[in-house]
Amino acid sequence: MTGTFTPGYSRRLICLGGLLLGLSICSETQAQEYVRPQPDLDKLMQELFAEPQSDQVPYEDLYETLVQLYQTPLNLNTATAEELRSLLLLSERQIAALLQHRKDFGPLLSIYELQTIPELDMRAIYRVAPFVTVVNVNPNATRGPLWQRILQEDNNALFIRYERVLQQREGYTAPDTTSSGALTSRYLGSPDKLLIRYRTSHTRDFSLGFVAEKDAGEQFVWDPAARRYGADYVSAHFVVQERGRLKTLALGDYQLQFGQGLLLSSGLQVGKGAETITSLRRSSLGVRPYSSVLESTFFRGAAATVTLARGLQATVFGSRKRVDANVQAATDTLAAFDEFSSGVLLTGFHRTASELANRKQLQETIGGGNVTYVNRDGSFTAGATAVHTSFNKALQRRPELYNAYEFRGKDNTALSINYSYGRGNVNFFGETARSASGGVGTVNGLLLSLASNVDASVLYRRYARDFHTFYGNALSENTRNINETGVYLGLKVRPVARWELSAYYDQFWFPWLKYRVGAPSQGHDWLARLTFSPTKTSTLYVQVRTRTKPYDSDADPSRLLPLPEPTVRRSLLGYYNSDVTPIFSLRTRVQGTRYQEAGGPWRTGFLLAQDASVAIGRPLRLTARYALFDTDDYDTRQYVFEQDVLYAFSVPGLSGRGTRMYLLAEGRLNRHLTLWVRYATTRFRDVDTVGSGLEEIQGPERSEVKAQLRYRF
Incomplete structure (x- = not known):
């Protein structure tokens, strides 16, 4: 039995087994050096996403997260179950097997040792290899002071990007004169889009970087009084990690990810896609550096995570920034607010005079914290999160019936509790939150490996019509976590070698009215994908998807109000990839x-x-x-x-x-x-x-x- 051998002797048996298989895995004293392969990020994105149906999804942010995972790989000898789940590439059975292997035999000597874990097939190893590494000592302990480590870091690069549409667009022509004598709107800046980005980082040590971007049509202006500092968008961050009890300290721009993302969500959030199991669950990764060009999905200020006791960590954060909004003055003397905005503008464009007038008109202040407990073996996690959001001017949606339960006012406090329990091939997870309005949101799920070749997932969600969160992004059919109830069922089967069938069915209900939906409604969405991998370097899949959602119809002109009618979208996708040589x-x-x-x-x-x-x-x-x-x-x-x-x-x-x-x-x-x-x-x-x-x-x-x-x- 394995338990009767010493770890060193067991290790030698593993190495011997690998050699018998023709794999030069390791020696007793030194691991074979392994060069991580370049990831095929475009292929991976297509595997994770079912099909893009909008250009409003932050694909660039998701893509950048994958790039950062490659540039700062996860150390398999120290990675927690939560961190392994964040890769979205391993099943619960595979994660449990890897952690058990590490417990039985000690730290891995080489990435090749993954081949000795029966639950990890070659496809899983090939997919995860670009994003992980094996390090047996603390690499930061012998690298000198922080400033030296920053200067000596290999992952240290400056990017300069230029892009332009070659044809002339209407916005760059000479303005016309309207009948009233006013000039028509035109873009104020050049058609050139410019970006400069610098970042240096090391896994579990530090991250330092800045980004400056000017979109096409925007001006390059230095006017500190108007909060304009050359490029229209400027971002910077400095993050240090693993300083004794101080686990993370972030200054500048950062993101937060706790629980299932009901209140705070960032990073690789795929949602419903062709990966029907692992992408369903959010990973609670805490404070993360921010270096993307999206101008609305980050916090600006400071955040810190400290260890209070064994298995107990606390995070505090504060943020203050200005966001775009169309601020209006009330015309009614009895109005609740003298000034208000109908909502935060998220496009990030400041090309015309009207867009510039909305630039940074609303001040947003956010503060809060999180406490997380993880038991000794990492199988159980529980946490509590509090977020208070305050605006210097009120938010007030248009007086439409479907907006009756939307957020209204200047302040919102939201509280949540989250949990995760994993044992063997099963993982239960969830989060429940309450906003200041009294609205409750909850999401609870289960990931289960039924057999070595069968995985399943279940998720129930309910977001009240008066539940309000500004940085939440839990799984939903809506673009925001509000006014929705749903049940998701996912399945992945590998019936024989090289074949895989993945599918999901999602039923959702909207208890209150929505934009272009003038009554409570319901719909469903299902997908099935069959994948065949004839060789290690080729993939063929066929995918079908049907989504049925109601929208108001004016087909019957005799009705005073439009009636929601089902809208059906059916899609078929065939894809073949082959590395011929x-x-x-x-x-x-x-x-x-x-x-x-x-x-x-x-x-x-x-x-x-x-x-x-x-x-x-x-x-x-x-x-x-x-x-x-x-x-x-x-x-x-x-x-x-x-x-x-x-x-x-x-x-x-x-x-x-x-x-x-x-x-x-x-x-x-x-x-x-x-x-x-x-x-x-x-x-x-x-x-x-x-x-x-x-x-x-x-x-x-x-x-x-x-x-x-x-x-x-």
Whole structure:
């Protein structure tokens, strides 16, 4: 029996077994050096997401989280179950097996040792390998003072990016004069989009960085009195970790993730997708550095996490920043507020005079904390979170019936408790919260490995119509956690080697009215994906999805009020990826959509895309796509992932008829410099203009060019 051997002798048996399999895993005194492979992030994103159906999802933030996971890999010898779950790549059975292996035999000697754990098949190891490492000593203990570690860090780079639409858009033409004599609106800045980013970081040690971005149409202005400091958006952070009892200290911009994200959520939040099991659960990761270009999903101030006792940690945080809002003065002398805003604006654009007038008009102050307890073996976690949000001017939605229970006022305090219990192949988790209005939100779920080849998930959620949270993002059908009840069932089966079937069914109810839905309503969403991996370097899958949701219909003109009618969207997706040779790969994607409103005629849209990628020696890689699309209207538009320069992500929405092409070149100029250049163009058929409003282009084509330079220090 294993328990009768010493850990060292057991280790030697593991090594011997690996050698007999032809795997040079390790020796008694030294692990074999392992070079982590480059992750195929674009392929991974397509595996996690079912299909993009909107360009409003923060894909770039999700993509950047994956990049950061690669650049600051998780140490398998110290990673907790919560951290392993945050990768979204391992099942509960696999996580439990890895932790048990570590408990039985001590720290891993090499990444190759994962092959001795029966529950970890080669596909799982290949997927997780780019994001993990094996370190047997504290690497920070022998690296000198913090300032030396920052200067000596290999993960240390500066990025400069430029992009521009080549055709002239309406917003950059000379203004016209209206009938009243006023000039028409135009963009105030140049059509150039610029970004500069610097970051250096080391796992569980430190992170330091800044980002400055100017969107196309925005001005580059230095005016501190107007809170304008050159680029329109500027962000910076400094985070240190693992300083004795001080686990994390963040200064500047940061994110928070506690519980299931009912009150505080950030990072890799996939939601409902083709990964039907692991992405359902949120990981409570606490304070995280923020370096993205999204201008509304972060906190600005300070946060700290300290250890109070064994297994007990406390986090406190404070944030104050200005956000965009359209502030109005009350016209009624009996109004509750002299000044108010109908809501926070999230676009981040400040290109025109009207957009600039809304810039940073609302001051947001947030404070709160979290206490988390983890038992000795990490199987049970419980926590409590408090968040107080205050605005200097009131929020007050438009006086529409569907807004009757929306947040109204200046202050909101929300409290929550969360839990997680894992034992073997089972994990229970959940969070329940209450906002100042009295509204309650709760989400509770179960992940279960029924067998070595069968995983299941269940999640119940209920967000009251008067539950208010500003930074929550728990799983939901709505874009916000309000006015929704739902039950989600997920399943993943690997019936035979190389085959996998994943599916989910989600039933949801909306107890109160919504925008464009004038009565309580319900709907459902289901997906099934069948994946076949004939080789280690090729993947083929077919996916079907149906979503039924109600929207107001004016099909019956005799009705005084519109009646919600079911709207059905059915989609079919086929995808094939093959690394034909180590330097040449092909990807083919075909997708189609059928869309129906209120029992009317079906409308359709489809897209066919062919990708090719080739490496020309070590310094140069070329990637290209040619795509055809044909849709009946905007409702059947096709969204499709595209490869882009590092840290950028492209998901264009294509409607009408035409072609979409892009070419991406990545070249290593020397050991310090890497250059990306990307050209993309969309050509429409049977149209004279592209876009609308200030984005309108005269002609049937829209083209963009993008270049990015990285300097590694």
